Amino acid sequence: MALLPSEVDDYLTALAGVGLSDVVLDEMEARARELRFPIVGRAVGRHLELQARAIGAQRVMELGSGYGYSAYFFARAVGEEGRVICTDGDPDNAAHAEGYLRRAGLWDRIDYRVGDALESFAAVEGEFDVVYCDIDKDGYPDAWEAARDRVRVGGMFICDNTLWSGRVAGLVVEPPEYDKVTPAITAMTRAVADDDRYVHSLVPLRDGVLVALRVA
Numbered sequence: 197m198a199l200l201p202s203e204v205d206d207y208l209t210a211l212a213g214v215g216l217s218d219v220v221l222d223e224m225e226a227r228a229r230e231l232r233f234p235i236v237g238r239a240v241g242r243h244l245e246l247q248a249r250a251i252g253a254q255r256v257m258e259l260g261s262g263y264g265y266s267a268y269f270f271a272r273a274v275g276e277e278g279r280v281i282c283t284d285g286d287p288d289n290a291a292h293a294e295g296y297l298r299r300a301g302l303w304d305r306i307d308y309r310v311g312d313a314l315e316s317f318a319a320v321e322g323e324f325d326v327v328y329c330d331i332d333k334d335g336y337p338d339a340w341e342a343a344r345d346r347v348r349v350g351g352m353f354i355c356d357n358t359l360w361s362g363r364v365a366g367l368v369v370e371p372p373e374y375d376k377v378t379p380a381i382t383a384m385t386r387a388v389a390d391d392d393r394y395v396h397s398l399v400p401l402r403d404g405v406l407v408a409l410r411v412a
């Protein structure tokens with residue numbers, strides 16, 4: 197759920213679309229509406245691209261890629277020589293990601309791995325400029341544990357849905373069963389805040405984007 201009034205959300209989404217006209221992106225958004233698939237949307241997508249470009253990211257690890265919508269923005273940011281490693285448990289998502297991102301001219305920047313995101317992460321060596329987390333929320337604490345030492349100094353850990361429709365701040369929001377994972381989100385967020393190697397900010401775009409820059 198977007199926390200901002202829908203008019204403000206629409207304004208931000210429209211603004212994020214300026215200079216970004218791509219029929220493939222339109223189709224990915226249409227698919228999300230049709231299937232009620234939780235993509236980050238254009239305002240957060242542009243924010244991810246901005247963050248990645250700002251630190252000159254060339255190697256991005258994405259935990260929870262769906263059919264490649266957020267990866268589209270990271271792939272733009274890393275440029276022709278860069279690499280976005282995508283992960284998802286659903287092979288169908290991988291196939292759709294390839295279809296969309298190939299048509300967008302971005303597929304050669306993608307290494308898409310099907311399976312558990314954290315297992316795929318563990319199977320890849322080295323440090324990353326960005327680790328982006330958007331898996332099932334009960335996995336957030338483990339995702340942070342896996343990422344915290346593998347983000348290079350000067351790199352970023354970024355995590356979506358960190359306001360969780362306001363539940364993290366005690367708002368009572370439907371459906372109540374979604375509240376089961378709120379402690380996992382707040383625990384992860386607190387662990388990031390407590391790590392003095394990182395400077396963080398929780399940006400209240402859409403459902404909340406936690407951005408943490410590794411400074412030491």
Ligand SMILES: C[S@@+](CC[C@H](N)C(=O)[O-])C[C@H]1O[C@@H](n2cnc3c(N)ncnc32)[C@H](O)[C@@H]1O
Pocket residue numbers: 234235236237259260261262263264265266267283284285286289311312313314330331332335
């Ligand atoms: C919120 S969607 C990702 C949306 C994507 N980041 C975007 O904005 O386009 C979460 C995705 O992560 C996948 N997922 C969730 N938990 C996972 C896990 N532990 N390992 C692998 N994939 C996972 C789901 O299959 C789903 O496609």
